[in-house]
Amino acid sequence: MKPFILRTLPFLLATSVALAGTIKSTNPANGLSNWQSDDTPFSLQLLQLMPDNVRAVYTNKHFPPALVEEMAGYCMFGSVIRNLADEPISYDVADWRAITADSVRHAPRTKTEWLQIWQSRGVDFGWSILPAAQTLEAGDWGQGFTTIKLPHGTRFDLDYSWRQHGKTFHAILEGLQCAPEQLPVTPNKP
Amino acid sequence: MAAVKPPRPAPDFSLPDTDGKPHKLSDYRGKVVLLNFWATWCPPCRHEMPSMQVLSQELKDKPFQVLACDQQEDGDTVFSFTGLLNPEPTFPILMDSKSSVSKEYGVPGLPTSFLIDKKGNVAYRAVGGRDFEHPAMRALIESLMAA
Numbered sequence: 001m002k003p004f005i006l007r008t009l010p011f012l013l014a015t016s017v018a019l020a021g022t023i024k025s026t027n028p029a030n031g032l033s034n035w036q037s038d039d040t041p042f043s044l045q046l047l048q049l050m051p052d053n054v055r056a057v058y059t060n061k062h063f064p065p066a067l068v069e070e071m072a073g074y075c076m077f078g079s080v081i082r083n084l085a086d087e088p089i090s091y092d093v094a095d096w097r098a099i100t101a102d103s104v105r106h107a108p109r110t111k112t113e114w115l116q117i118w119q120s121r122g123v124d125f126g127w128s129i130l131p132a133a134q135t136l137e138a139g140d141w142g143q144g145f146t147t148i149k150l151p152h153g154t155r156f157d158l159d160y161s162w163r164q165h166g167k168t169f170h171a172i173l174e175g176l177q178c179a180p181e182q183l184p185v186t187p188n189k190p
Numbered sequence: 191m192a193a194v195k196p197p198r199p200a201p202d203f204s205l206p207d208t209d210g211k212p213h214k215l216s217d218y219r220g221k222v223v224l225l226n227f228w229a230t231w232c233p234p235c236r237h238e239m240p241s242m243q244v245l246s247q248e249l250k251d252k253p254f255q256v257l258a259c260d261q262q263e264d265g266d267t268v269f270s271f272t273g274l275l276n277p278e279p280t281f282p283i284l285m286d287s288k289s290s291v292s293k294e295y296g297v298p299g300l301p302t303s304f305l306i307d308k309k310g311n312v313a314y315r316a317v318g319g320r321d322f323e324h325p326a327m328r329a330l331i332e333s334l335m336a337a
Contacts, residue, residue, distance in 0.1 A: 057231075082318075125262060126289050127229065131298040134317070137192030141318035142299040143234065 022174045031184030035173050041085035042136075042162040042169070046077040046146060048179035054145075057128065067121050074109065075150040075178035080143050083136035091162040092133040098148045098156040098176075106156070109147045154178045191303070191320070191330060197311035200225070200304070201294040205284035208265050213257065213282050216310065221253040222334045223306040224322070227286070227297045229261045230271040234319030235301040241322040243277045245331075253308065253335050256281035261289050261300060307334050 021038035034047040051072040058068045075098075083089045094112075097105040111129035118125060130144030150156065158173040200223075204214040215223065226242060228235035239258070246256045260268050260283055272279050286292055295304065298317060305314040313334060320327065 060231075124288070126293075127232075127261060127300060134298040136317060137315070139318075140192065140316065143232075143318075144299055 022172075024175065032179060033177065035176050037171060037173060040169075040171050041083070041164060042089050042091065042171075043080075043082040043084050044160055044171075044173065045080040046158070046173065046176060047079070048177070049076040049078050049145065050179050050183065051076075051152065051181055061123075061125050061128075063118075063123055063125075064121055067118070067123065071147070075148045075152065075154060077146045077176075077179075078143065079130050079146040080141065081130070081136070082141040083138055085164060086138050087165060088135050088137050089162050089164050090133070090135040091160075093130060093146070094132065096158065096160045098150060098158055100150070100154060100156045105159070106148055106150060109149060111144070114147070148178070150178055152178050153180045191305060191314035191316040191327070194312050194315055197307065197313045200306045200310050200312045201291075202310075203291045203294065205259065205286055205291060207282045207284055208268055211282075213284055215257070215306075218255050218257075219310050220308050221255045222308055222331055223304075224254070224256045224331070225295075225304045225306055226256065226258045226301060227261060227292045227295070227303070228258055228301045229263055230267055232300045236271070238301060238319040238322060239272075239279060240275055240277060241320075243275070243279050243281070245322040245328070246279075246281045247277070248328075249331070249335075254331060257284055258282070259284045259286040259291055261286055261292055263287075305331065305334060307337065 023036045023038050024033060026033045032048045032050070034045060036045040037043055054072045054076050055068050058071055093108050093110045096108055098108065099105050110132040112132040114129050115126060128145055130146050131142060136142070155175070155177045158176055159170060160173065161168055161170045200215060202214065202216045204212050206212050224242065228239070230236065242256050242258065258279065258281060265285065268283060272283065301319055303316045303320065304312050307313045314330065
């Protein structure tokens with residue numbers, strides 16, 4: 001992948017760039033990883049979500065099987081966002097990009113887009129995906145799935161952004177990987 | 191919780207509880223209402239609910255009411271969850287089966303809670319789970335009850 005400065009250069013011209021670190025941890029019980037931004041006022045954590053977890057969630061909500069499979073084919077993460085600042089922070093998932101090793105920038109599929117698809121397939125359910133855009137007041141936080149159309153196991157960096165006191169900030173979560181189709185570690189059986 | 195500035199009128203609604211009894215928000219005028227939007231599949235919703243029950247019990251003789259609006263689930267699902275809670279909720283759990291009320295309130299995600307003052311205005315909003323036993327939360331509610 002390109003050096004960080006090259007990847008962030010387009011934003012340096014128009015916006016502020018937060019030089020965020022990335023903290024990775026892996027659950028030894030199942031081998032699944034999660035990534036957490038380090039020292040940014042808009043905190044983002046992404047947790048690998050297995051396709052079978054996705055199937056379970058949406059089958060349980062009575063989604064049509066074909067739609068469940070379509071969603072399970074996406075690279076999905078459980079996401080936790082937090083406003084750690086003492087002022088409002090806004091974000092818009094449509095502005096975020098997953099940058100793969102070939103430097104292609106992939107837009108996530110937002111909750112707004114999923115809701116349109118769900119409604120067109122007769123599904124009346126409005127939850128589970130990370131809100132597409134919102135303003136978080138100090139202390140607010142939220143959860144939801146982040147979805148990107150990438151094959152399971154794909155490695156990428158996430159360029160994410162937020163707005164705070166009239167400025168746009170960008171940061172990179174580095175070294176992310178979509179969950180594999182199967183668990184990396186088989187849980188021990190008693 | 192963040193203050194809603196200026197406070198805006200809380201959209202009125204009527205929803206059935208888990209026993210089918212209708213609850214109209216405006217019937218609680220004169221009380222401070224903690225209006226919580228939640229679902230059983232939402233981990234922070236599950237986590238914060240016992241603290242709402244503790245708060246509700248501690249303020250049971252005060253002009254205060256908790257209303258918890260479950261989103262798009264059936265009664266069996268809700269019962270199977272609340273039956274496991276200790277303490278079990280005694281406040282009304284309302285069935286927002288089409289999420290029509292949450293849409294009226296512009297709820298971005300679950301859980302989201304609102305404090306509605308005695309005049310029926312939305313005074314505070316919290317996105318994400320909270321500890322409703324926290325002294326700061328209690329003080330906020332006390333201040334609204336005293337206003």
